[in-house]
Amino acid sequence: MRNFDRVADVLVPNRKLFHISILIISLLMIPGMIYALTPIDMESYNLDSPELDAREVIQNEFPTNEQVVGYAVTIRDPSLHGVKPGLIYADEMISYSGDAGGVFEPVGGILNLSVLREIDSKAEVARANPISEFYRPIVSDVTLVQYHGVITVPDQIRSFMAGESILTKPTFSPFGAALPPKTNWTDCGELDCITFDDPQITQAHIDLAVQRIIEGSDGIFLRWLSIDRGFHAAEDGVIGPIGGSLTKNGSWDGATWGNGRWSASSTWILIQFDMGDAEDAGWTSEWIDARKESGYKWNGFKVVTTPPERDSEFCLNSVESGDGACSWEWALVSLENSMRESDDLTLTFVIAEGINVEVNRELLESYSLIILMGFVVLILLWASLRRWSDVGIVSAGLSLSLLWMFGLIGWVGQASQAVGYPLIERSQFSNLLPILILALGIDDSLHVLHRYKEERKKGLDCNSSAAISVSRVGRAILLTSMTTMAAFSANLVSDIPALRSFGIEAALGVFSAFVLTGLWVPIVRLDVDKWMEKRGKLEPEDSSTIHLVPSDWLANVAKTSAIAGPFVVIVALLISTLAAPMMFSLEGDFKVEDFFDEESDFATVVSLVNTRFYSEGEPGEILIEGDVVDPRVYSAILETRANMNIRGPDDPDRFSISADGNVDLSGYDILVNLAILAMANNITQFAQAGWDPTDSLGGVNCNRSNFGLPMVDDEDCLRFLVGFVSVHGIPETNSTPQLPPTIMALYISPDRPLDPNKPWLAEDGSIPRYERMILRYGLRQPEQFPIVEKALAELYRDLSPFDNLSDDDMKTKGNLDDAFSNDEFPVTWAIATGEPVARYVAASSLQNEMQSTLLLGVIFCVMTLWWGFRPTVLENKERMKINVESGVLWATLSFGFVPLAIGLAAWSVASMIAGSMIAMIVGIFALIASVVWGHDSLALSLLTTGPILVVVIWLYGLIALLGYGLNMVTVAIATLSLGVGIDYVIHVIERFREERYRGETVLASIIAVGGASGVALIGSAASDILGFLVISLSPMGFFSLFGTFSAAMIFFSLIASLIIACGMLGIISYRSVLKDAKLI
Secondary structure (H helix, E strand, C coil), X not given: CXXXXXXXXXXXXXXXXXXXXXXXXXXXXXXXXXXXXXXXXXCCCCCCCHHHHHHHHHHHHCCCCEEEEEEEEEEECHHHCCCCCCCCHHHCECCCCCCCCCCCCCCCECCCHHHHHHXXXXXXXXXXXXXXXXXXXXXXXXXXXXXECEEEHHHHHHHHHCCCCHHHCCEECCCCXXXXXXXXXXXXXXXXXXXXXXXXXXXXXXXXXXXXXXXXXXXXXXHHCCCCCEEEEEEEEEEEEECCEECCCCCEECCEEEEEEEEECEEEEEEEEEHXXXXXXXXXXXXXXXXXXXXXXXXXXXXXXXXXXXXXXHHHHHHHXXXXXXXXXXXXXXXXXHHHHHCCCEEEEECCCCHHHHHHHHHHHHHHHHHHHHHHHHHHHHHHHCCHHXXXXXXXXXXXXXXXXXXXXXXXXXXXXXXXXXXXXXXXXXXXXXXXXXXXXXXXXXXXHHHHHHHHHCCCCHHHHHHHHHHHHHHHHXXXXXXXXXXXXXXXXXXXXXXXXXXXXXXXXXXXXXXXXXXXXXXXXXXXXXXXXXXXXXXXXXXXXXXXXXXXXXXXXXXXXXXXXXXXXXXXXXHHHHHHHHHXXXXXXXXXXXXXXCCCHHHHHHHHHHHHCCCXXXXXXEEEEECCCCHHHHHHHHHHHHXXXXXXXXXXXXXXXXXXXXXXXXXXXXXXXXXXXHHHHCCHHHHHXXXXXXXXXXXXXCCECCCCCECCCCHHHHHHHHHHHHHHCECCCCCCCCECHHHHHHCECCCCCEECCEXXXXXXXXXXXXXXXXXXXXXXXXXXXHHHHHHHHHHHHHCHHHXXXXXXXXXXXXXXXXXXXXXXXXXXEXXXXXXXXXXXXXXXXHHHHHHHHHHHHXXXXXXXXXXXXXXXXXXXXXXXXXXXXXCHXXXXXXXXXXXXXXXXXXXXXXXXXXXXXXXXXXXHHHHHHHHHCCCHHXXXXXXXXXXXXXXXXXXXXXXXXXXXXXXXXHHHHHHHHHHHHHHHHHHHHHHHHHHHHCCCCHHHHHHHHHHCHHHHHHHHHHHHHHHHHHHCCCCCHHHHHHHHHHHHHHHHHHHHHHHHHHHHHHHHCHHHHHHHCCCC
8 A cells, every 4th residue: 555654754853844835835925815815806707708709899889988876765663753764774665565565654764745845865876976977867657858967857847847758748759740748737727837946846846746757658667666665545636547557558447537546665876977088087997906995884793884985086096106097886875975964765776887896895784703613623622632732733724725725726826827828717616715724724733743642642752643644544634635635626728717726726736735734744843842841841642632523433423424324425325316316406696696695786786776676687788789870780689678578478578678568679770869859950050061951862872761861671770770769869840858878878879980071971081891790689587597587598699680680690709891782681690698698608617617627626526536545566566476376368368458438528528517638638647547456446536426416416406405506606516525534534535544554344444434534523623614614604695605605515514424334345345244243
């Protein structure tokens, strides 16, 4: 049997040099650690995906920098009015009454006059905020009035009551026919038609105005109200539709008309920014690039955000001083904080922003639990080792392991980046590495120190005990470290940089733990004992000392497992049979409560949006590349919109819809129609831009309708209209609001500057190309990944008109120039993208890759163990001699047929989960290893890996049983179970082999495993399990989930090593075991 004697022979006599080396290297690791501990952006993705490529194209190619941020305002529990809001806003929201349930206290809910005044005060606070210099015009889709930066429900009611709304003005149709106002604010019956700011205004005025706005806007105004909006009977109300629903033609179906009022629980405040100007003024939307801010404070046991309020002067100075740009995320949270100062009747939340702020707040709040976890682990380490000096040595080894890990990560990251091949891409998975290293380090330390104590109890001196500990346990730790590194090295074949980096980071961490807890810890123990021995204070190890659990108990557990081996294996297989279907039924998902404190503002607002605004959705985009002003492409927009409104029985129905039930899909065609409507009202500005109303072709070679307006089935007409709006915007007329030119850039833009006087041409007189356009839509409840998958499939079916215009699969990026040279196919790429799609694609890719690399990691573990269990040179010569002497047939089988069969089997299995190159390497390795090392070591490696596969199956089954799905946390824990769990089994197998090598019987060897290795396994498992259970108490979903399933993973690994592995070892020589147990 191979051993680690040479390593022990070097380290023990030269331990002072070893200590000095550890010290010097540790000091060198400090700069690397500082580099490695840079913030991680929770919203950054770096992987190869056409959806993410399209997202990057949109960010880079579209010049508009406008960003709309929403703030939700919801009614506060009326019993709390007049009381300052507490820390947990989730407890103070008014209960959701259900769809169309309405709100009766306060009267009108969010449409209550006092509530509207409070919302108005929030808007004023927003307009006075330091970042208001970056506000840009925003137009109401209800009143078509333009507001500067901020728009609210009170703003739109104010515009309506002031007669500024298009709802109260006569208009013209696209055909030039005069149209009367849709409603009025001149005849208010018994009420005076006063303005919103009139001191005499009453709730009755609000009720009447709201009803007229809803009727006049064909229900568009309803989108500003939560889904519990409803018109309910009230004697002091106005005439309106009690019950019923709005139809697509603007009428009410099933309604009873009578006195009542509208009410709802929530609404929005929308703010539009110019991010380009903000970035020029010293702000950044990239969390990792922003200056470090301390925006938190402790309030009892809770951490609350105290966002810094910065202005452009401060931020520009910060950039110039090298401290970095100010965080835009903090700015938005600071604005929320400012608006919350007026919270009394209502509560205010920023929507879909502040994820990094929230993550860091919850991490800070969880530090107390991490400290408690450390305290629990220290107590259990003492209970296992029974010497505080041992606890101190282990703590030092663990601390230095983390220092080395982060230091090595930092140095490798800097070095690889310097040569142009960055290997380190820190991600959310990087946060899991300290847990992995601590678990491995505790395991290694306990095994090596317990072996040291075991030898001391036998009467050996300190030097000999340390040498045996390093020689025997050190080899096992080397094997556990190499198998763990092999398991994570499977990530290196991933296409995702974050996973490749995770594999490298894990390998560096495992190496650090091996050196410092597997080798250095016993040497430190030796030196401390030698120092105590010189002073006559070293006491002999007491064999009667109980280390957490009596060793004879553990010996009996191992013995019983061996004797009941067949029963143990059958039970394990039965449980696995039950767990396997649950494992395969798991689907990917993203539940906010699985990652964040469910009482946090971030989780609360996500729940609020999903519950009270579920008809809305998170903004998504469809990128179209090609000749996008081709009339066929224009027509495809209309066809796609029509397709999305046709809902079959299998349609997941997850796209944002307007109040009339139509899917909300916006594109440049809407602006083209507005431009035509503006021409019908007033042609002056169009004539100034080159349109000739006296020419039959408008002076731009454009076919005109019978009413003299441009035809959208003519490319020259589209070029003029798109160019005009791109340069001049939409002119204000009786039928259209004034819209800035930047609004067209949200959907389409030319490839070169346009001539303002001839906007269908470029400044140099050439014909511009319009190579890309965006269609914008909303995806409802995007965290439900299985539904998102179905929604995207439905979306691509709806996009079939674009697919018909593409020469290839529209989702495959084609040559853009082909669209302008091939008249038959004007589309080269059409793909869904945007933040919800990017998050789904990134999470799904990570989960799928991690599961694939998990299986590949199992193969790599088997290969590593095969190498680790290989026979010595003498044993190998003896094996080959016996095979040759057994005859030609046996030699042919041993050196030919069997290795070939094993190689083909390995290639076949690897090819199902990896590429052809990896599969071929695995197959060749298996073929050569079968010839050189034989089959016994393969069998032993499979026996070692088998129990861990059971652990993975059980863990996935438990995840399904508890109602969780596959997300980055649960998949990562399953991956960690392979790295951590196999260590437990290897220690059992290695101690069993050592006892057998010394001539012990199978049963005696298994008993020795339980009585010796079992003590260390129990100590390690108890420390890890209780430590993880402490973490599971965290309100932060990420920590809670990770703690719960990590504790389960360690527990299953303990069962796999002490019970299942011992049972399998007993089965190998079952007759011998029964005979030694005197059962036969």
